[in-house]
Amino acid sequence: MRVALISPYLDIYSTGMRTISSCLRKAGHETKQIFIPSASENFERVYPEQIASDVLDICKDVDLVGFSLMSNHFSKSAALSKDVPEKLGKPVLWGGIHCTVRPDESIEHADYVCLGEGDDAAVELVDMLAAGKKPTGIQNLWIRHGNEVEKNSIRPTIADLDRLPHPDYSMVNHFILNEGRVVPMTHELQEKYLVYKYMASCSRGCILNCSFCCHNAYRKIYGTGSNTRRRSVEHVMEELKYVRDNMPYIRYLVFDDEFFMDASIDYIKDFSAQYKEKIGLPFMVTGFIPVTVTEDKTEALVDAGLFNIRMGIQSGAQNTKRIYRRNIADSVIVRAATIFDKFRTNIRLPVYDMILDNPWETDDDRVETMQLLQKLPRPFRIIFYSLTFFPGTDLYTRAKEEGIIQDDIRDIYQKDYLRVNRTYMNGLAYLFGAFRIPKPIEKVLLSPAIVKRKPDFLFYPLWFLGRPVYLGLQGLRDIFGGNFIRVNRYARVLLRNFQVRAANA
Ligand code: SF4
Incomplete structure (x- = not known):
């Protein structure tokens, strides 16, 4: 059975979809993967006619077309999905967090x-279709039978992640949107869109339950x-050895995990030792949670090549933390940032996530957040x-309610979550996020x-002071410090986005 899987995401990592592709291939089916990256999250747009036509052309010889989507890709995916049965007469499968909720x-x-999780459900569905059976009784799937919908129960999550194959980076029957056309993937295109970086995931789930997540x-x-x-650790290393041996343009790795540092010190030490010996590329970990950061774990990872981290802070206001159900004390956040600062020769510019535009916050709450930013060791970068x-x-x-x-x-699916409201307090957040403000000026x-x-x-x-000026200064610091990889990557991403925008204009 032949299945096309479509990724509408901004980048082409799509670890979940690539893993499902590998599961289907392991079960004996053929897959095509189609990546439609964009220069920015242009959520409201439907795909231009040429792109939609290229995608449909690639899908014309498959038996099922799957889409992986978040809420922000709803409009684009819905428009393209309409064409699949109408123009190709093929059935459509949707998966991803939007479908779940x-x-x-x-x-x-x-x-x-x-x-x-779709790894097993997708295989069962395709197995059934391949056997010529009418799909029914597949846990995790809602199945449309004419006007009726069969709503099956949810299976338990996959307890043993090691039984899953590695994400499909084979490039066999992979396609990508490049310069306005959807074309077969090549090493050059993969290099262009990955821009030095390979993203892996060592875990699933999260230890917290933040009310917005x-x-x-x-x-x-x-x-x-x-x-x-x-x-x-062995399963992760197997995946990374493939990357090391087959993707020479990858210069660093990103572990995109929600609770990486919650692992035991034994796991982290084993991970670090094996990584250093078998892979040896610099790496970054996203999804640090302040309560999980310890000096011994950070030290082990730095020794293995950790060069940056990304940690969620979200807010410094007690009221807002309660709303987010993230009661992490400021002292814990400062302690985690101070640990990163101890390793500043390696971790040069930690990245922190913060959330603005909370309608239940008062200006006093916002001031509390600025005051927390003033306490963090610098430099850092905030998203x-x-x-x-x-x-x-x-x-x-x-x-x-x-x-x-x-x-x-309008208010969710098509909202650009990176575009904050143009308010004085948000401008101050950028400024305080970039520079330590002297007390008398802070007071004013x-x-x-x-x-x-x-x-x-x-x-x-x-914003101008806190963003372009600050990043420019950090860029100069990188250049004079001989740290060219970030400057180079940034320049390449800008160039690529410019090309993509020009092609899609
Ligand atoms: S810590 Fe991060 S990933 Fe985990 S629930 Fe909170 S926001 Fe989500």
Whole structure:
């Protein structure tokens, strides 16, 4: 049986979809993977005619077309999915977090909708179709039979992640959008879109249950437990050896895990020793949670090549932390940042995530966050997100009840979560995130007399200082410090995005 899998994501990592492709291939089926990366998260747009036509052309000889999507890719995926049965007469499968929290809506656009983990459900579905049977009784799947929908139960999550094959980076029957056309993947294109970086994941689940996060939504489906699972070190190393041996353009790795540092010190030491011996490339870990950071674990990882981390802080305000159900004390956050600072020769610019635009925050809460930023060792970089109420989360329910969300498609699916409101306080967040502000100036900038007046016209000057000026200074620091990989990668990503934008204009 031949299956096409379509990734609408900004980048081409798509670890979940690539793993499902490998599961299907292992079960004896053929897959095509189609990556449609974009220069920016242009959520509201449908695909231009040429791109849609190229994708349909690639799918014309397959038996099933699958889409992997988050809420932000809903509009694009829905438009393209409509064409599949209409123009090709093929059935459509949808999977991903959006389908898990919105199966009712998803089944209107697909014949099969996968809730939760799709690795086993996809294989069972394709096996059944290949055997000429009418799909039925497959756990995790909603199946449309004419006007009826068969809603099957959810199977337990996969306890042994080592039984899953590695993500499919074979490039066999892989296609990618490049310069306005969807073309066969080549090493050159893979290099262009990966831009030195390979992303791996050692675990699934999360130990926390933040009220805005997909894991909050997953807990409603899988029960209240954290559902955390980890691959063995050997299984991870097998995947990475393939990368080392077959993808020479990869210069560093990113472990995209939610709770990497929650592993035992024995696991981290074993991981570090094997990584150093067998792989040896610099690496970064995302998803650090402040409560899990310890000096001995950080030291072991630095010794193995850890050169950067990304940690969620989200807010420094007690009120907001309660809303997010992330009661992590400021002292714990500062302690974690201080540990990174001890290794500043290696971890040069830690990245922290913060959330702005929370409608339940007061200006006093925002001031608390600025004050936390003042306490963190510098330098660091912050990625600011605009709070988005993803369906299935507790905050979505609250925002909906309070009328903050009026139109899900406009206010959530098509919202650019990286575009924060242009307010004075948000401008200050950029400034305080970039520079330590002397106390007398801090006092003036945060004085109630100014804050209450809401001088939002100052957003851009403050943002300019906190973003382009600051990143420019960090770039110069990297150049003079001989750290060219980040500068080079940044320049290449900018160039690639410029090319993609020009081609898609
Ligand atoms: S720690 Fe991060 S990944 Fe885990 S629930 Fe909170 S936001 Fe989600």
